[in-house]
Amino acid sequence: MRAAILREYGNEPEVVEIDRPHLPNDSVMVEVHAAAINPIDWIIMAGHMQQMLPYALPWTIGYDVSGVVVEVGSDAAGIAVGDEVFARADGMQAGTMAEFAALKATDLAIKPGNITHAEAAGVPLAGLTAWQALFDKGGLKEGQRVLIHAGSGGVGTLAIQFAKNAGAWVASTASVANQDLVERLGVDQFVDYKTERFEDAVEACDLVFDMVGGDTLERSFDVVKPGGTIVSIKGEAPEGLAAERGVSFHAFFMQPNGDQLSDIASLITGGAVEPVLDSTYPLDDVAEAYRFAESGGPSGKVAIAIR
Ligand SMILES: NC(=O)c1ccc[n+]([C@@H]2O[C@H](COP(=O)([O-])OP(=O)(O)OC[C@H]3O[C@@H](n4cnc5c(N)ncnc54)[C@H](OP(=O)(O)O)[C@@H]3O)[C@@H](O)[C@H]2O)c1
16 A cells, blocks of 8 residues: 655655555554644654654654544444544554554544545544643633634644633634634634734633643743643643642643544534644645645645545
8 A cells, every 4th residue: 555654763754655554453444535744743753752652664654534444353343344434543553644544443433424534634633632631631611711822723723613612712822814714713812922922912711722832831821810720732831830820730642532533523513613624735745745734834734635
């Protein structure tokens, strides 16, 4: 099968012929229609995650997938040949930028029927991250105030919609070029992070969802109420700051979760949430697609069409 692989750390991905993956008993084989790009991919390809994720090279890239089940492992329950599914692959089953991918049945959900495979492929990693940050770690409730940084990105575009659907008041930072997009997604207050200090514009939040880190994370402590929460997917807070301000702080890495992905799929099917797809590249142009995504050009997701 054709697949996008990383041959050596520091290289761009290349498209080659490789064998189909092995199918473990707890997994299903998916004929991949689309995959999607995430920042973790280029962080891994640059060699920055070698200790935490010691992948053997050559390594087939890609965590996000949408496609059709063609084979079911003997212990894989609740899924059938012909089902249209999407997933964030388990870390050891990465390799979705390929014609076939083996995926744990518990990581899969049925793909919403009202969106394309390219749109669906952009949802799992970003959507599960937003879901786990807002609800599992952030405990977001109806009527609360939340600041979501980077609202125009893959995670942010879904986080804004999940928070609005939960009945929260939502402020978001992004570039002015993306103001119309984030306002269309429902934000109550937009802040252009390039020209305004968000801590001067937004106050008394119950929750801040940070995906920028550094100075943005530190300044977020000026926006959250005592007793509130800051969740970061990008870094640790300066030592002692959370205790000093009387707020809870959580930094975490998202996990695949087929049940939560099914909840997200229901919101998409019901029309409450709409995936934001910037562009789709053919597999042969995968290196160019990564250059574009890493440049910060896209609003929302970049997908790779496999078939
Ligand atoms: N820990 C985890 O499990 C986990 C999971 C997913 C993602 N992440 C991390 O979270 C980050 C976001 O992921 P993503 O997939 O959403 O990335 P993305 O699609 O590339 O979006 C990045 C966004 O960041 C915005 N941005 C850049 N600098 C900013 C600033 N100073 N203030 C506010 N917004 C800023 C950009 O907005 P404009 O284009 O409008 O300027 C862009 O839309 C990445 O660093 C990724 O590695 C971590």
